[in-house]
Amino acid sequence: MRKDLVFGMAGSGGDGIVSAGDSLLQAAAAEGYHGVMTKSFGSQIRGGESSCRVRISTTPILNPGGNLDVAVALNWEDFLKFGAELPVAGTTVVIYEAATGIKETEIPLVGVTPLQVIAVPIAAMAKETAGTERAKNTVVLGLIAGWFGIGAVAVMKGIRKKLAKKGEELVEANQRAFDAGRAFAMEHPLKASMNVAASETKGQVKLITDGNDMCGAAAIFAGCQFFGGYPITPSTEIMQFFTDHVWKYGGAVLQAEDEIAGIGAAVGASFAGKKAMTATSGPGLSLKSEMMGLATIAELPLVIVDVQRGGPSTGLPTKTEQSDLFAAAFSAHGDVIRPVLAPTSVADTFRITIEAFNIAEHYQTPVIVLSDQEIASRKETLDPIDTSQFKIIDRLRPAAADLVDYKRFKQTENHISPISHPGMLGGTYLASGIEHVESGAPTNSGNVHQRMNDKRTKKFDPLKDRKDLFEVTGNPDAPIAMVAWGSVAGVCREALAMAQAEGLNVKLLVPYLLYPVAENVYNDYFASVQKGLVIEQTHLAQTFKLLRMHLDLPKGVTSLARSGANPFLPGEIVAALHRLLSELQRSHEGNLQPQE
Amino acid sequence: MSATCEFQAKDYKSDLKPIWCPGCGDFSVVQGIYRALAAIGRPPHEIAFVSGIGCSSRIPGYTTAYGFNSVHGRSLPIAQGIKLANPDLLVLAAGGDGDGFSIGGGHIAHLIRRNIDITYIVMDNQIYGLTKGQLSPTSQKGRVTCTSRYGSMENPVNPLLYVLAYGAGFVAQASPTDLAGMAATIEEAIRYPGFAFVNIQSPCVTYGEEAQQIKGLKAISESLKELGHNPEDRLAAMDLAQHYGEKLHLGVFYKNPEPQPTYDALVRERQALLSKDALPKERILDLFIKK
């Protein structure tokens, strides 16, 4: 019995392959499995190629997985377009549409011999049982239920619910298509069984959601009452979540005329005393930088979510990348520290988004949440989260004594000044992008500027001691180390477990706080390290360079970086760790040479 | 809304001493604003006054209120966020011709179509004052400035037609040539329930042309009221607005006799309608339970 299976399916837009993935994920959740689903599209709006990966496991899942265990190709042109996103290996069972006319021995996969290749007349079965080829995806779900034991009951239960409104006839047609798929699988057993073991958590409630919806829910939980933004893939669903829900909580959402107006309105709402946010992706982040600088100097709390995609410019709008790191840390001119946080999964998007609001409110600063396309649009099954564990922080409001001769930017011990808002008697002041004295009055004094820059940057010192914004796993004294963040962290967590199982003495640091760089945390972490990798989806090794800018990394720590849209696979990271180990051993042998 | 008690113009004057050039038209504008606010009587802490960047954009600093001297061209986006976050506030936005009709020009149409209840005052001096005399979007064709040494080759924007064309519910013009009239016009704009626009011909004594100084403005000014203009007639307003640049029509060009509901009011309605559907926040993740 298998504990874990990775499915990858591709077809053209009309094939409903993504909706099949959704059904599979929901069925798996209903049967108590853990699941992760990612989807990927060509750039056409409709009818282009589309694909999904669904990973199902009896234990919690760290990432969408590496090589496919099961590949489903409704046609080969579309499947091949996804290249490294759907990697087939010698361990993969390949199922494909017989109507492609390609022989099982001649499938167009270069350089691999899959475990087993099966041509299935999927379209013909759909036509015969349901009267339409549109039921192809249901046939596929039947095949999966038959061969791998997932969703035999739950899939059709889900489909029934989804199609209930469309009439019993359609439901029955799908049932026939599903049964036909299952029967085909039963009649053609796999060479080696690949059934998944039953889940131990069968019957427990599971949530299913993606990173964008999770971010929206977390923001509302954190007390956000205003969203201003402009649609851009892959961040738009956050705004959509707000348009569905924020009114109920007395808040508002504005689809603005552009990204500048979106963040501008959020700045205004924050000035008016409300927790506020905006969300965007690469090009929008570029547009927002002037306003981010304004929020920094006016010391206004604000959360900016940037769901990264391939850049620069329009780049790869539907693919994931981590290359906005520099822009997040450094965009907006002047001497600015602006905290940057990054979630690593759908589940921790909840915590990290709340953290972003707390930090924004406490430090009176814009904070960037650097999500990425993969986390934002992948769906995860989740165990229920106990929300009572999260503390919500509100900005420091002036006490009565502060409002006597009120000074908005008063120098205080921790550099944080009580902040009033319109409507508060005695609290009127001038907020400004121009340098100002403690009262808010404009100045062009160099001395004041020096002092205010001190105030606006030193206030973040305690943030760098927030060890809870870093996760170290593996052996804390290991000589071999990895650093990874965002969606790449999940791949590295899995690689860590695999490497440890192979006896490697290795550890992993996952920073949730990317900027300001917490030098002490990294120095402690690297103290034991002789060899290491900073692993990231950027072409320029931005993370590696950001760290080097702030710390002296041990000599043996190098970069493993590449552009987005080519996901890292846990196996390749383990292989890289093995290389580090042998380098380490070689250098030790060197040390053991007798000295002349 | 709080009870209005008596306020005088001086109650809205802040402690900051204006650093405008002596004689700058903006001195009159800020006086007009103090008077209008006193007539309305909202206490300073219930007023938010947002501007962009420019000489004119310094104006919130000289006014006692919650001021926000933001970045160039973005007073309106910020002002709308304030109004949506707290519709009880009286929200003013102000700035220059460059701030409003060049860098920030894209925002005006959207504030108008949303009809957010904000009053927007442009101090139109047909020049970039703060940056020392460059061509502005309202400078007339042929104007010689330091960025148009041989005369500008482009036509000016007509701010009045611009906002009328987008459907603004209240459009007026004022000038320091008639301070009492200016104060009354600003007051009427603030009282108008919806987006209201006041273009103020405010001379730049340092970089402005001779013809645009007080004397020149007086020579071409005409009161719309005295002309017998009916401010409920939008087409007549557009007709008169065509003369922007040659004539200085003072007063209300257009005031919608049936103001549309404001965006901020609609937001409130929606909040009230949907509040009963709110899951307690601590249970918000129940939204993701697939039954």
Ligand SMILES: Cc1ncc(C[n+]2csc(CCOP(=O)(O)OP(=O)(O)O)c2C)c(N)n1
């Ligand atoms: C993004 C940006 N671009 C340019 C400037 C420089 N700048 C400041 S004010 C201004 C124009 C001012 O003209 P106007 O808005 O008409 O105001 P006035 O000074 O005439 O009152 C310019 C170009 C700036 N501050 N920010």
Ligand code: SF4
């Ligand atoms: S430069 Fe012109 S607009 Fe600016 S303060 Fe002087 S007179 Fe006024």
Ligand SMILES: [Mg+2]
């Ligand atoms: Mg000007």
